[in-house]
Amino acid sequence: MPFSRWGPPIDVLALLAKEEQALIDLLGGLDADQWAAPTACAGWSVHDVAAHILGDKLGRLSRDRDDYRVGGPLPGERFPVFIDRINAEWVLALRRLSPEVLFGLLVDSTAQITDLWGRLDLDELGEPVTWAGPEPAPVWLDAAREYTEYWVHQQQIREAVGARPLDQREFRDPVIDTFMRALPFTLRECEARVGKQVAYTVGGQVWTARREADGWLLDRCSPGKATLSSVSTDADTFWRLCTRNVRPADVADRVTAKGELAETMLGMVSIILS
Numbered sequence: 001m002p003f004s005r006w007g008p009p010i011d012v013l014a015l016l017a018k019e020e021q022a023l024i025d026l027l028g029g030l031d032a033d034q035w036a037a038p039t040a041c042a043g044w045s046v047h048d049v050a051a052h053i054l055g056d057k058l059g060r061l062s063r064d065r066d067d068y069r070v071g072g073p074l075p076g077e078r079f080p081v082f083i084d085r086i087n088a089e090w091v092l093a094l095r096r097l098s099p100e101v102l103f104g105l106l107v108d109s110t111a112q113i114t115d116l117w118g119r120l121d122l123d124e125l126g127e128p129v130t131w132a133g134p135e136p137a138p139v140w141l142d143a144a145r146e147y148t149e150y151w152v153h154q155q156q157i158r159e160a161v162g163a164r165p166l167d168q169r170e171f172r173d174p175v176i177d178t179f180m181r182a183l184p185f186t187l188r189e190c191e192a193r194v195g196k197q198v199a200y201t202v203g204g205q206v207w208t209a210r211r212e213a214d215g216w217l218l219d220r221c222s223p224g225k226a227t228l229s230s231v232s233t234d235a236d237t238f239w240r241l242c243t244r245n246v247r248p249a250d251v252a253d254r255v256t257a258k259g260e261l262a263e264t265m266l267g268m269v270s271i272i273l274s
Contacts (some may be wrong), residue, residue: 006132007181007207007218009122009140012147012174016114019147022166023053023154024110030161035099039160040245044091046157050102051094052087053153057109060146065116079130080274094183117143131270133185144178148270151175152243167236176202176235179242179270183209184216186268190261192228198261199223201232229259231266242270 001064027050041133044052045078062068073082092100103206120126122140129145151171158165166172183200192211199222200207208223209216223230233255240246248266257266 004217004219005184005188005215006138006141008220009138010039010174010177011140012144012178013114013117013122015171015174016088016117016143016147016150017111019150019154019166019171020110020114022101023150023157024107026154026158026161026163026182027106030099032099036062036257037160039156046160046208046252047095047099048091049153049157050106051091051097051152054094054106054109055087055090055114056146056149057106061105061109062117064120065112068139071104074233078274080272083272084274099170113146113179129181130272131185132181133188141178141181143219144168144181148175148178152239172235172239173205175239176205179239179268181218182242182268183207183265184218186264187216187221190216190264192261193234196226196228197223198228198265199230200265201230203235227259229265230257231262234253241266242268244269244271244273245248 035045035050035192038044039046039049041049041052059248071086077085097105105115109236120139120143121172122138122143124139125136126139126142127136129141132145134143152175153167155165155167157163180202182201183198187198187209194211194213197208197210200209206219206222207218208221209218237246237251237254241248241251248263255266257263
């Protein structure tokens, strides 16, 4: 695969339905105490995270399937702050719903998202994936970003209730693959001569970002000799770093970092963060 701004395409369509079904199977077996259990999302219970997932899905269907778009940032409100506000407003409102009602709404929305993505041209440019850059992104990257959102929140629910994580490679590897697409944008202000490279290894898979005249480009490959910096870690640590579930100082014993750009690489965030 050649180097490109976004790296090689990712196809997560087949996984969307599998991830949804795994969530439904999990939630269907929870008792009242588990629905109320706190999660890694500060101030949010399992019920709240499930409500947030539902809001993401219904919002996506409304915007992209039904072309129904209302509201937006308030004057002077930054986009990440806007996202945090509307997410909090939605979760607060849905606390009025019982777990049974919330579960039924999630079941009803299952498969609609997969159907939506299946009708889109994944190679077209669509909305930005803001943590990977402000410009329009390929639809395949937007779909992959959506998958990572659902997967991460399902992990948080599973951890909160003591369930086995959904960390089989089939489910986890596309998350790692997607999150790495933030690397060129993370390096955007780092100066380097054309042809210089950095390498990020996660669970044995090597990603390389190479400096070109118009910015950093990405591919899955081993770097050449002109490597400025490198970072290596395991898959579980990587996704937690990218979502700020942990910080670099918390996992220093699980990370190998070398070179002048390693600190910047470890600061990569693959979510909207205010």
